Amino acid sequence: MRIFLLKLGLFGALILGVQCFVPPSKDIPNEIKLLDVFMKNKADIVYFGDSTINWAAKSDVNEESMPGLLQRLLPASRVAKITHSSYQPAVYEAYAQYIVRKGYHPEYVIIPINLRIFSPEWDRQPLWQFEKEKWTLAIKDTFWMRFYRPLAVFKFFDPRISRFDYEQTDVYDGEQLIGKVQDYDNHTYQTMSAVNMGNKLRFRYMYPLSVEHRKIQSLVHTAELLRSAGIKPVFYITPVDWQTMQKFLGTASVDRIAKNVGLINLALQKQNVVPLDLSRSLPTAEFSWPEDGEGPFYPNEHLRLRGRMFVVGNLVAKTALHEK
Amino acid sequence: MTFNSYLFLIFFPVVVSVYFAIPQSWRWLWLLIASCCFYAAFIPAYLLILFLLIGIDYFAALLIEPAQGRWRKALLGVSIFSTCLVLFVFKYFDFFNSSAAFLAQQLGVHYSPKILSIILPIGLSFHTFQSLGYVVDVYRGKVRAERHLGIYALYVMFFPQLVAGPIERAQNLLPQLRVTHSFDVSRVTDGLRLMLWGMFKKVVIADRLALVVNQVYADPSAYAGPSLVLATIFFAFQIYCDFSGYSDIAIGSAQVLGFRLMKNFDRPYFATSIQDFWHHWHISLSTWFRDFVYIPLGGNRVSPWRWRLNILLTFLLSGLWHGANWTFIVWGALHGCYYLISTIVRKPAAWPRSLKVLITFSLVCFAWIFFRANNLSDAEYIISHLLSGWEQGLRVGTQAGAIGLPMIELLSAFGLIGFLIMVDRWEGKENIGTAVARQPAALRWFIYAACALMIMNFGVAVPIPFLYFQF
Numbered sequence: 088m089r090i091f092l093l094k095l096g097l098f099g100a101l102i103l104g105v106q107c108f109v110p111p112s113k114d115i116p117n118e119i120k121l122l123d124v125f126m127k128n129k130a131d132i133v134y135f136g137d138s139t140i141n142w143a144a145k146s147d148v149n150e151e152s153m154p155g156l157l158q159r160l161l162p163a164s165r166v167a168k169i170t171h172s173s174y175q176p177a178v179y180e181a182y183a184q185y186i187v188r189k190g191y192h193p194e195y196v197i198i199p200i201n202l203r204i205f206s207p208e209w210d211r212q213p214l215w216q217f218e219k220e221k222w223t224l225a226i227k228d229t230f231w232m233r234f235y236r237p238l239a240v241f242k243f244f245d246p247r248i249s250r251f252d253y254e255q256t257d258v259y260d261g262e263q264l265i266g267k268v269q270d271y272d273n274h275t276y277q278t279m280s281a282v283n284m285g286n287k288l289r290f291r292y293m294y295p296l297s298v299e300h301r302k303i304q305s306l307v308h309t310a311e312l313l314r315s316a317g318i319k320p321v322f323y324i325t326p327v328d329w330q331t332m333q334k335f336l337g338t339a340s341v342d343r344i345a346k347n348v349g350l351i352n353l354a355l356q357k358q359n360v361v362p363l364d365l366s367r368s369l370p371t372a373e374f375s376w377p378e379d380g381e382g383p384f385y386p387n388e389h390l391r392l393r394g395r396m397f398v399v400g401n402l403v404a405k406t407a408l409h410e411k
Numbered sequence: 412m413t414f415n416s417y418l419f420l421i422f423f424p425v426v427v428s429v430y431f432a433i434p435q436s437w438r439w440l441w442l443l444i445a446s447c448c449f450y451a452a453f454i455p456a457y458l459l460i461l462f463l464l465i466g467i468d469y470f471a472a473l474l475i476e477p478a479q480g481r482w483r484k485a486l487l488g489v490s491i492f493s494t495c496l497v498l499f500v501f502k503y504f505d506f507f508n509s510s511a512a513f514l515a516q517q518l519g520v521h522y523s524p525k526i527l528s529i530i531l532p533i534g535l536s537f538h539t540f541q542s543l544g545y546v547v548d549v550y551r552g553k554v555r556a557e558r559h560l561g562i563y564a565l566y567v568m569f570f571p572q573l574v575a576g577p578i579e580r581a582q583n584l585l586p587q588l589r590v591t592h593s594f595d596v597s598r599v600t601d602g603l604r605l606m607l608w609g610m611f612k613k614v615v616i617a618d619r620l621a622l623v624v625n626q627v628y629a630d631p632s633a634y635a636g637p638s639l640v641l642a643t644i645f646f647a648f649q650i651y652c653d654f655s656g657y658s659d660i661a662i663g664s665a666q667v668l669g670f671r672l673m674k675n676f677d678r679p680y681f682a683t684s685i686q687d688f689w690h691h692w693h694i695s696l697s698t699w700f701r702d703f704v705y706i707p708l709g710g711n712r713v714s715p716w717r718w719r720l721n722i723l724l725t726f727l728l729s730g731l732w733h734g735a736n737w738t739f740i741v742w743g744a745l746h747g748c749y750y751l752i753s754t755i756v757r758k759p760a761a762w763p764r765s766l767k768v769l770i771t772f773s774l775v776c777f778a779w780i781f782f783r784a785n786n787l788s789d790a791e792y793i794i795s796h797l798l799s800g801w802e803q804g805l806r807v808g809t810q811a812g813a814i815g816l817p818m819i820e821l822l823s824a825f826g827l828i829g830f831l832i833m834v835d836r837w838e839g840k841e842n843i844g845t846a847v848a849r850q851p852a853a854l855r856w857f858i859y860a861a862c863a864l865m866i867m868n869f870g871v872a873v874p875i876p877f878l879y880f881q882f
Contacts, residue, residue, distance in 0.1 A: 098859065237867035237868070240415070240872050241415060242413070242874060245416075251530050
């Protein structure tokens with residue numbers, strides 16, 4: 088038995104030894120490769136974001152993304168767009184750590200805060216945890232990249248939250264518990280009705296937020312990291328369709344948005360960062376959701392061209408962001 | 412926890428080390444704890460369902476054994492009903508309810524069903540069948556009712572075969588749970604070798620083929636004949652490598668611990684007829700259906716028409732067992748029809764064996780279309796377009812409308828299928844494990860190392876769950 092175990096140990100060591108000489112995997116998320124390219128080309132502004140900054144309405148004559156529009160406003164600066172649908176603060180934090188570790192030095196990093204990222208619909212959704220991105224950013228260009236592929240094959244980068252756990256997450260309407268995610272997710276919304284609209288909006292925006300929320304903490308750490316490296320972080324809160332919310336949920340919904348935004352402000356102010364609050368700045372007409380899908384499509388943060396231009400214009404006019 | 416996860420790579424050595432280090436009297440408890448941890452890694456709350464099933468059938472068997480006459484039969488009925496009820500609620504309720512709603516709609520009756528949308532407990536169909544088989548065997552007097560609740564629980568929950576079989580018989584597994592297994596180097600080596608081969612089949616072959624299959628079957632209407640044919644053939648090999656790979660890891664890991672589980676696959680694509688195919692594909696399930704459905708229905712000791720009905724019913728139930736979807740039912744019915752037709756139409760004995768293999772494989776592939784398609788209309792589309800668009804050829808690549816694999820990967824997928832066929836052919840002549848074990852140590856180590864490094868570096872990194880986990 089002892090000899091067998093010795094042989095087994097030797098075999099394991101041999102495998103690991105050979106693996107050390109295997110070239111690091113290049114099969115990493117495209118957004119990370121893209122960031123490297125932008126940084127090597129000395130981008131001045133890195134604009135992170137989810138689908139909100141890319142989305143164009145069907146009727147838009149110009150489908151340009153927000154970073155594209157920003158580039159037009161600031162032609163002398165090089166704007167890098169790093170986006171993926173459902174990106175969220177934990178990934179931005181990983182990117183910030185990577186940028187600092189690699190010694191990249193963009194002047195500004197823009198981070199949109201989509202209010203839906205804190206919601207039960209999004210927060211623990213397994214598909215939107217981005218473990219692979221976070222780990223890749225943590226070990227990229229280190230010795231451990233030689234083990235990247237085996238780790239990926241053996242599911243090391245799979246989400247730690249299961250679908251079941253996600254579905255058991257509590258859903259709140261303000262301070263009141265109104266059910267679990269499984270009661271509010273997907274199948275119940277096949278037909279558009281006032282009840283369904285109300286439920287969807289509750290599910291998406293009516294959660295109570297606290298400063299301890301892991302995503303707020305990620306935003307705080309990101310601000311801290313970037314500032315410590317001499318990079319100026321620009322945060323803004325993306326517009327939500329407050330008019331539709333008010334129509335279906337009453338004024339309490341707008342109060343809830345204001346309260347949650349206040350908490351985010353409070354947390355970030357400790358890092359001397361004041362996010363630009365655009366949450367209640369646009370009317371329903373500037374959102375693209377009424378024309379987005381063939382089936383029922385519910386309010387989200389996707390904007391029409393005028394809405395996107397409004398956001399970008401405000402970023403230039405009301406934040407520290409300016410032409411270099 | 413899945414076999415192809417880093418968690419299992421930590422879990423398994425720990426379980427084996429402790430298992431051989433502790434006295435026999437504690438081993439059942441250790442394996443039971445390990446099995447609970449293994450299952451809890453999926454959804455801890457679903458352990459309660461397993462405990463419920465174990466409780467029902469443990470006590471049912473104890474009551475059935477001494478009972479006589481109608482009382483004995485009634486107890487068996489209660490046990491089967493309760494176990495099937497659990498399966499029905501979790502797996503079939505929504506399917507039957509929505510089918511009833513569809514039927515009501517066709518008849519102009521308003522019925523809006525309550526959809527439960529419960530996440531199916533992993534492996535529920537497997538352990539309910541294992542549990543049911545035990546109770547029926549006790550009823551038939553083939554096996555004594557197990558008195559030790561812990562041993563019985565371990566029989567149902569034994570982690571290597573807990574979530575996707577093989578569906579073990581009580582006569583085979585229960586006695587082994589009481590035997591002292593010593594650390595036998597050659598047995599452990601055989602087990603580890605089988606695990607390595609199973610892992611290779613799953614992560615290198617099956618998952619690579621899945622990239623094409625998933626892409627094409629997600630939206631078949633975007634593809635023409637060549638892609639649809641390729642994806643269907645790839646699926647045939649994907650499901651074989653996926654499931655037989657899982658079974659190899661299960662059998663191998665049990666073997667390391669000293670347990671012998673039944674063989675689940677025996678070169679099924681070398682079958683020369685549909686009957687032959689079912690003797691070599693998912694053997695533990697087909698023998699289960701033979702012993703617990705087909706024979707109780709009367710088997711072949713009835714009139715020819717009744718026998719045909721028995722065959723069809725058995726295949727229909729087998730289809731339904733696989734999933735709560737009409738596609739699986741049609742798949743089962745199709746195999747039933749194949750079976751019946753093959754008993755009527757005799758292939759000339761003069762036909763070369765390779766032709767018989769090819770015909771059988773084609774029929775099996777055709778049926779896989781229903782098994783894999785998301786719904787019947789997708790299956791209908793695929794079948795009606797298999798012969799169209801051949802002049803356009805195959806669009807290779809990962810861009811929209813292409814098959815999901817670049818050329819180099821596609822060629823390697825073909826190479827791997829060729830390699831698999833070669834290995835299976837060789838396996839028909841002699842056991843490959845034994846053949847490898849005969850080689851000089853340096854060559855053996857080279858083969859093992861190459862296999863492990865291939866898994867680590869050419870395994871597919873996209874998460875693709877074991878296909879049979881959904882059942």
